[in-house]
Amino acid sequence: MHILLESGAVRAEIDTVAAALRSLTVAGAALTEPRLDDDLPPFCNGIVLAPWPNRVRDAKWMLDGTAQQLDITEPDRGGALHGLLQFADYEVFARSDDEVTLSAFIAPQHGWPFALETSVTYALTHDGIRVTHAATNVSARRAPYAVGTHPFLRVGDNPVEQLTLTVPAATYFEVDERLNPTAESPVEGTLSDLRHGPVVGSLELDTAYGSLTHAYPVDGRGVSAWLEAPDGARTTLWQDLDWGYLQVFTTSSFPRPDGLGTAVAVEPMTAPPDALNTGQGLIWIEPGADWSGSWGLGYRGPNG
Amino acid sequence: MSSDAPAPFSRSRIVLHNDTAQAEIGLVAAVLCSLTVDGIRLTETVPVDGLPPMGCGIVLAPWPNRVRDGRWQLDGETQQLDLTEPALGNASHGLLRNTAYRVIEQAPDAVTLGAFIAPQHGWPFALETWVRYQLEPDGLTVTHGARNTGHGPALWAVGAHPYFRIGETPVEQLTLTLDRPEYLELDERLIPVRIRPVSGTPFDLRTPRLLADIDVNVAYGDSEAFIGRSEVAWLESSDGSRLALWLDEEFSWIQVYTPASFPREDGEGLAVAIEPMSAAPDALNSRRGLSTIPPGGEWQASWGVRYTPAT
Numbered sequence: 001m002h003i004l005l006e007s008g009a010v011r012a013e014i015d016t017v018a019a020a021l022r023s024l025t026v027a028g029a030a031l032t033e034p035r036l037d038d039d040l041p042p043f044c045n046g047i048v049l050a051p052w053p054n055r056v057r058d059a060k061w062m063l064d065g066t067a068q069q070l071d072i073t074e075p076d077r078g079g080a081l082h083g084l085l086q087f088a089d090y091e092v093f094a095r096s097d098d099e100v101t102l103s104a105f106i107a108p109q110h111g112w113p114f115a116l117e118t119s120v121t122y123a124l125t126h127d128g129i130r131v132t133h134a135a136t137n138v139s140a141r142r143a144p145y146a147v148g149t150h151p152f153l154r155v156g157d158n159p160v161e162q163l164t165l166t167v168p169a170a171t172y173f174e175v176d177e178r179l180n181p182t183a184e185s186p187v188e189g190t191l192s193d194l195r196h197g198p199v200v201g202s203l204e205l206d207t208a209y210g211s212l213t214h215a216y217p218v219d220g221r222g223v224s225a226w227l228e229a230p231d232g233a234r235t236t237l238w239q240d241l242d243w244g245y246l247q248v249f250t251t252s253s254f255p256r257p258d259g260l261g262t263a264v265a266v267e268p269m270t271a272p273p274d275a276l277n278t279g280q281g282l283i284w285i286e287p288g289a290d291w292s293g294s295w296g297l298g299y300r301g302p303n304g
Numbered sequence: 305m306s307s308d309a310p311a312p313f314s315r316s317r318i319v320l321h322n323d324t325a326q327a328e329i330g331l332v333a334a335v336l337c338s339l340t341v342d343g344i345r346l347t348e349t350v351p352v353d354g355l356p357p358m359g360c361g362i363v364l365a366p367w368p369n370r371v372r373d374g375r376w377q378l379d380g381e382t383q384q385l386d387l388t389e390p391a392l393g394n395a396s397h398g399l400l401r402n403t404a405y406r407v408i409e410q411a412p413d414a415v416t417l418g419a420f421i422a423p424q425h426g427w428p429f430a431l432e433t434w435v436r437y438q439l440e441p442d443g444l445t446v447t448h449g450a451r452n453t454g455h456g457p458a459l460w461a462v463g464a465h466p467y468f469r470i471g472e473t474p475v476e477q478l479t480l481t482l483d484r485p486e487y488l489e490l491d492e493r494l495i496p497v498r499i500r501p502v503s504g505t506p507f508d509l510r511t512p513r514l515l516a517d518i519d520v521n522v523a524y525g526d527s528e529a530f531i532g533r534s535e536v537a538w539l540e541s542s543d544g545s546r547l548a549l550w551l552d553e554e555f556s557w558i559q560v561y562t563p564a565s566f567p568r569e570d571g572e573g574l575a576v577a578i579e580p581m582s583a584a585p586d587a588l589n590s591r592r593g594l595s596t597i598p599p600g601g602e603w604q605a606s607w608g609v610r611y612t613p614a615t
Contacts, residue, residue, distance in 0.1 A: 017420070018422075038423070038454075040424060040425070040428070071386050071387060072386060072387040073387075073425065075384055087424040091406065107313065107315065107333075107403075107404060108313055108355055109355075110388065115312040138312045
């Protein structure tokens with residue numbers, strides 16, 4: 001089901017499947033790649049990744065000394081990718097003209113012996129959207145949790161390859177041939193360094209970043225990435241200060257009505273890839289306790 | 305009125321009752337947690353604080369049983385499903401076994417639960433599916449339905465995974481009869497390789513056999529058509545009490561599974577699953593029993609159980 005949110009010049013469309021952001025515009029300028037149909041979203045465009053973003057190596061992890069085997073959702077690489085809700089049809093929990101809360105239950109299952117009630121709230125702001133993720137542990141044992149999302153960003157109609165992408169992150173995660181992380185290393189002197197705004201057309205990345213320096217921190221959040229067009233128009237991603245990671249993914253074969261083209265996903269995450277094994281960034285929620293956190297997008301036109 | 309009970313593993317449970325029968329339904333996998341008539345247990349019980357043991361009571365949609373390697377072909381294109389049985393490398397029991405269904409309609413003695421199947425890895429179809437549990441004076445009627453909400457024809461199959469019993473009689477002391485002349489021979493990964501007559505094999509259940517002597521995990525089908533609604537399997541206790549399983553003809557396949565180590569509160573023991581299925585194991589590859597629903601079209605069919613006490 002699609003849900004349309006509108007407030008002033010801001011408009012968003014939400015899908016109940018995977019609680020996905022289908023489209024987001026400010027005064028007609030697109031902040032994200034719009035979804036065009038109800039098929040499986042290309043490259044996971046817009047979906048929510050919970051209770052873990054990115055992959056779990058071999059779909060295996062250890063919990064208190066017991067081996068856990070998740071379903072293999074990426075058979076060619078043998079991993080468990082993007083959590084347990086990427087095809088879930090969320091329920092509409094609450095809704096107004098400019099805000100909707102969707103909820104989904106994560107049932108105990110193969111490799112995941114926890115029950116969680118989760119929700120995603122999309123709330124329009126004056127220049128974009130605020131997205132709040134929440135989880136309540138309804139199990140009798142403490143549960144690990146991480147969350148991310150998979151938006152592809154744009155700045156209106158500007159060709160994506162001409163945009164510059166800035167990410168104030170000091171480290172990136174090196175990966176093996178199956179894209180499992182092997183080390184967290186400084187970006188300094190590497191092609192993965194996005195601190196000085198390279199042009200998207202020059203990038204070839206499927207890379208997780210850490211050691212984020214959230215720019216312009218205020219009210220517990222800060223800017224974690226921005227895309228800028230040649231005319232100065234800008235789409236800005238912000239994250240709560242405790243959302244310490246993001247993934248950047250570029251492709252030159254993103255499907256659009258006029259053919260395949262360059263696109264860039266900038267994915268806010270609370271934990272890096274394979275966090276169930278490394279423990280890095282994992283949130284542990286006690287029985288009966290809950291957690292919530294936010295990220296969002298904003299737009300500024302060429303004239304400020 | 306029906307009452308909802310908290311149950312983290314099922315999200316919540318719905319209690320149905322009429323004058324004689326009672327059932328408990330959990331939202332996750334639309335699981336049948338228990339069924340009694342006159343206080344006699346007719347199914348194995350799904351504990352409140354655990355996963356359904358060995359698939360006990362869950363709904364299997366949009367395919368029951370396994371898809372070999374999670375791979376199948378659609379119009380010449382390879383479809384790769386998620387591997388939900390990593391040890392054997394298969395995709396098992398459909399896409400809804402971890403899904404919390406929604407309550408669509410509820411009465412004291414009936415509930416309809418719904419779940420949407422979105423297009424996903426290896427499954428390019430959109431289906432609104434539902435399950436209705438209706439208590440009867442002597443048992444339960446279960447109706448499965450699906451509506452194709454996509455633009456093209458959608459494939460569809462459904463099954464259920466109930467384990468039956470008669471009260472507190474140890475399962476090994478019951479007899480099982482199954483009126484089906486053919487079975488599907490399986491390979492070591494439990495994938496069917498050919499249809500064979502049951503005659504002269506250990507899989508022949510056409511005359512009553514003591515469950516203590518039965519060790520099977522196979523699908524049964526038919527060479528002749530079974531038309532309309534008919535009884536197909538019977539459990540019987542030595543005191544003459546009896547449980548009959550009936551099926552609509554759409555449920556043309558039946559899996560019988562007799563694990564010796566079914567976990568119960570008082571320890572492990574023999575149990576018997578008799579699983580109505582609208583298609584055979586690996587049907588996405590063999591097409592045996594697979595339904596095609598046109599865009600906007602609907603499918604529905606029922607199965608159920610009746611209990612007859614000792615006379």
